[in-house]
Amino acid sequence: MIVELRPAAERSWQLLTDRLHAEQDPRKRANLEVVARHVREEVRGDVPALMKTLVPEPVYEIWGASDSVGPQGYDEVKAFYEASIAIGKNRLEFEITAVLVEHDLVATEGIFRHAYDGELLIRRGFARADEVERHGWYLVEYQALILWPIDADGLIEGERMYVGEKPRVLRRLEPGECDHLGPVDRG
Numbered sequence: 565m566i567v568e569l570r571p572a573a574e575r576s577w578q579l580l581t582d583r584l585h586a587e588q589d590p591r592k593r594a595n596l597e598v599v600a601r602h603v604r605e606e607v608r609g610d611v612p613a614l615m616k617t618l619v620p621e622p623v624y625e626i627w628g629a630s631d632s633v634g635p636q637g638y639d640e641v642k643a644f645y646e647a648s649i650a651i652g653k654n655r656l657e658f659e660i661t662a663v664l665v666e667h668d669l670v671a672t673e674g675i676f677r678h679a680y681d682g683e684l685l686i687r688r689g690f691a692r693a694d695e696v697e698r699h700g701w702y703l704v705e706y707q708a709l710i711l712w713p714i715d716a717d718g719l720i721e722g723e724r725m726y727v728g729e730k731p732r733v734l735r736r737l738e739p740g741e742c743d744h745l746g747p748v749d750r751g
Contacts, residue, residue, distance in 0.1 A: 566610045567655070570744035573607050576657035580672060583663040592665045595714045599670045602712075602720055607656060609649045615642060619715055623722040629706070629729045634722070641722075652747030653678055670712040677705045679737055679746030690731050701750055703742060704731040 574581075580603070584596040598617050605614035615638070622641050624634030635644040648654045660674040682696035685704070696702060707728035713721040743750070 565649070565748055566608050567748055569604060569608060572742070572744045573655070573657055576659045576674075576677070577603055577672075579660045579674075580663050583665065587665065589667075591667050594718050595665055595667070595670050595712075596663075598714065598718055598720055599672070599712050603658065606645065606648075606654050609654050611642060611645050611649070614645060617720050619717075619719045619721050622720065625722070625724045626727060627725065628708075628727040634725070651684065652745075652750065655679075655745055655748070657745065668714050670714065671709065672712070673709045674707075675705050676708055677703060677745065678731070679742055679750060680704050680731070681746075685731075685733060691733050696733065697736070701737040701746060703734045703737055703745070705734060706731045 577600070580596065580600050584593065584600055587593040587596055602614060602617040605611075605617065618638075618641065621637050623636050624641060624644070626632045626634045635641045645654065655678075657677040658672070658674055659677065660672050662671070662673040664671040679701050680690070682691070682698040682700045682702065685691040685696050685702060686693050686698065690704065691702075709726040709728070711724040711726075713724070715721050737745075
């Protein structure tokens with residue numbers, strides 16, 4: 565389901581937007597634009613538009629505290645985003661604290677925030693059953709650095725994500741709180 569961007573989500577990557585508007589070099593500006601478009605389309609859940617920001621066979625790598633292996637190739641990457649949308653993981657905040665841009669790379673560092681239900685937190689080992697309610701919703705965050713290699717045609721070759729920590733549970737969310745995070749129909 566494609567959703568409208570919420571101001572709270574957009575504010576979280578404001579540094580990327582500011583850097584884009586300030587960049588004078590056309591190639592670097594184009595690199596920042598494709599990354600910003602990718603982030604927007606991911607949060608909106610528009611998989612066809614998101615996939616248009618990528619090379620035909622993107623490669624994703626996930627390093628650090630995550631036990632995930634990144635998807636490889638168009639079909640796996642598309643399925644990765646579709647699975648993310650199915651659980652509402654795409655509706656996120658990415659509070660970007662640093663942006664670096666070169667002629668063939670953009671780097672973004674910051675904090676990801678999501679709304680996860682207790683069941684997912686328990687299943688993935690982020691919380692114990694005695695710490696969360698299975699049907700409750702929780703605000704989680706983790707530090708990450710993403711390297712976005714850009715090809716000669718201005719498309720993203722994939723993501724190299726360095727996850728600094730497992731998701732930390734910050735608190736239980738009240739109904740309606742942070743409604744821009746998690747599934748659209750989150751109660």
